[in-house]
Amino acid sequence: MAESAEVLVVGAGPAGLALACALRLHGVAVRVVDQAPGPATTSRANILHARGAEVLDRLGALGDLPDRSAPALVLTTYIGGRAALVTRFGEAAPGMPRPALVLPQTDIEAQLRSRLAELGVDVEWGTTLTDLAEDDHGVTAVLDGGRKVRAGWLAGCDGSHSTVRKLAGIPFPGAPLTDQWLLADVHAGWDLARAGGHGWAHRDGPLFAMPMPTPAGGGPDDRWRLMAYLPGAKEEALTEPEILTAFRRLVGARAGLDGEKIRDAVWASVFRAHRRLVDAYRRGRILLAGDAAHIHSPMGGQGMVTGMGDAENLAWKLALVIQGHAGEQLLDTYQDERRPLATEVLRTTSATTRLQIGDSPLARLLVKWVLVPLGNHPAVQRRSTQIASQLGVSYRRGPLAVRGSLLGPGRRPRSGDRVPDMRCVDAHGDVTRLHAELGGRWALLATARTASACRSEAGAALGDRVVVLTPADGRDDEVWLVRPDAHLAWRGRPASGGLGRWLRGALQHGRAQA
Template sequence: MANILVVGAGPVGLTLAAELARYGIGVRLIDRSPRATETSKALVVWSRTLELMDRMGCTGGFLEAGLRAHGASIRSGGAVLGRPRFDDVASAYNFALMIPQRETERLLAVHLRCFGAEVERQVELVGAFEAADGVEARLRHADGREETVRTPWLIGCDGAHSTVRHGLGFAFSGSTQGDDWLLADVRLEGAGAPAPDEIATYLHRDGPFVVFPIPGGRARVVATRGRTDPARPDPTLADVQAMIDRWAGGTFRAADPVWLTNFRINERKVAEYRRGRIFLAGDAAHIHSPAGGQGMNTGMQDAINLAWKLAMVTRREAADALLDSYSPERTAVGDLVLRNAGRLTDMATLAHPAAQAARNLALRFLLGLHAVRDRMATTMSEIEIAYRDSPLSRGPGSGDRWDPRHDAGPPAGSGRAPRFVLYAADAVRGSALAVRFPALLEPEARTPPDDRPLVIVRPDGYVGLSAARWDDAEGYLEALAAHPV
């Protein structure tokens, strides 16, 4: 069986390759860059991603390397408008894990090596076309040598300027915001600096100024610099301090910068994440405002969603139609994240003084309500992402996240092929059904944690089927089976 080819070794490609390798699928991960990311880039891993990492088997290293942010603050003119907290998020990971992308990539690369796979660097995809039973891809190595490979599936995890997406001719629809933004990784000193476990947003008449904590006593500062100017130089430490003085009251100082740059916000997305045997994931499929810190998490969850489906189809344990669910499921999530991030950015960058005053008044009132603070924290944590309209979802509550506290023993697919898990009030009939569908179901039925008589949970921890009749469960599994029973 030929290896699946994954293009792009950022967090998304590393996640996908590691999951495929964990499931025993041959994978080849290439990247044209000579080295991994060396800057902090994406900073936060949210609750739902950490839960899914539990299934991957790599959460521990991230928890050791990261910093736990337990809340956020929203301020204006020296006043605190509200302090959402993550403590009540219904997850074992009720915090935002702050960790630089270079560390995320390093840890995922270590995890990938546990399965005998490595990143092939300075290898570039220069062309690909689909044949009847696979994809023929042309690769170029650092010495100029070209190689033609045949792969059953090609996945583009190669970022906003994706070669795979360009090759497919997919429209990357959206827009570029008209402002320049500043990014600075610095140390913040002084009594007025935000708490080291808090994401602090300062709303100012000239735009937002946001401080994200980073492990090692550093912080990420992000702020608007005004309308885009192609001649604008990279920011200096003095520019950062001037913003602190003007927008945050000057009660702390910036020092020891390690990264100072300008950037612009793009909001773009493809309409579909798949064409035949070629898939897109992560920034190759969707890019959006960094507001809320959802981008990397969304991409990693793309990869986790796709990996188990590719594994089951590649192993001929599920019908090819299983892969048809990837694009509608993740497209809907991409649309949601794009919409939410855009709204946050629009709210933070209101320009008219009257609109700013009304926004601040509304925020002060709404963030005074416990329910609103909880809703904001839950949305950011991503634990309520669901697939209710998926072709794989049937019955009440289907498509919802399965509470990880209900899992018993090792996660489905740990160290072996991915499997659905059957929860059945009638354990005898449940075990008999597992015998009928050994390629799809874990061998032992489990006791439901609530009054639902029959629940089938997907390998990625979402409810596939919730039903009362055994005929429904049998029909659901027969539709998934590679060879109907």
């Protein structure tokens, strides 16, 4: 007899772990499998932007990560051997109570696994998906050894080489963006300032050096993340010693550093930047999230935050469908809301990469005389940080957003916008934060007088996962319904009937009705 789960999540990276945590907070039974023998030990990505930190907060998985993080990512870019651009990337800004986390991906995954274990689920390591079969009522997943798991839904969060995507027959069109890049975490005895990262523009391609946090167990403060572009290089597997030898040569040629001060490598890899995006995020009862759905250049560090945003968006919709509160049409809005963002991320990271590796005289002039002066302007840096943070992501144009404002022009946020974390008072009179009350719940923001008119209506549609909060600066003439992912679902007059219309349209038809 097949084992069972309401949702089988394949892949225990940031997207898969975030999805599993969010589903558990909604009361959904989940299993998580991963073909790796155990948790990753190599650092991989080393920044999680502010939106990702907010997701961790809502999932109850933030823990002490902010205390372990570097305060911000400051990148000094050198042209012709001189510092030309200093970018303060990821600092806190208005509307950004949580700045970026500058930490290895392994630390973030460990925190998510710990939270998932608190929610009653352990990752099943060394478990490979070999086949799947879908029908009208669920998916039968075949694991190595012939073991079968019967699940209502299957989520592929298994990376760019996704087995789920291939078995489901979902196309993944795209192409390589660049030739080879070298990547390594090394111990090096340079005198470079460790308060931020360093990048050297060079006609043969850029070189980057980022300080890595001191390991939790202590040790010398001399770890660096190195990344270098190799134009025209053949796609081939290089050994760790070969990568180390190449870096010792490149840091001298491009940055004027002593390559012999690189003592050894903690980890080394070769990769090519690709730009790919799936045609469909969902095929029947099979769904994709994170790198299984989209991959792009690592420039800008958008991979983790985009995948975790996918997971949070999908979780509450899938939970409502599983628990009978919504029709399957609601799941179509997952792609409608998230694919445009992925398209924009692919566009911006591709453009950034092309500028970084451009070696024509025109490209070098553009960087030196246009982009560098603009990049040093504080307003441009604030805007760049806001874009990278993904705090400005809005679903206003998506099918669940009410067009325009029901309360007149100029009212912000609008339906589909992210609602900033705000001070609220709960039903017991205790002060709390909006985002701390979300994760597995919806929030009805209303004063005591207006809440009664909408509480029963929201509860009838959404079940018992609605919390009533009074904002510290609440208006007595309106009510907000905030989604579990902190986006505004509906905002309007308490006795207008608009909330009921929105709930019926969104949950049953996947379309908002004003």
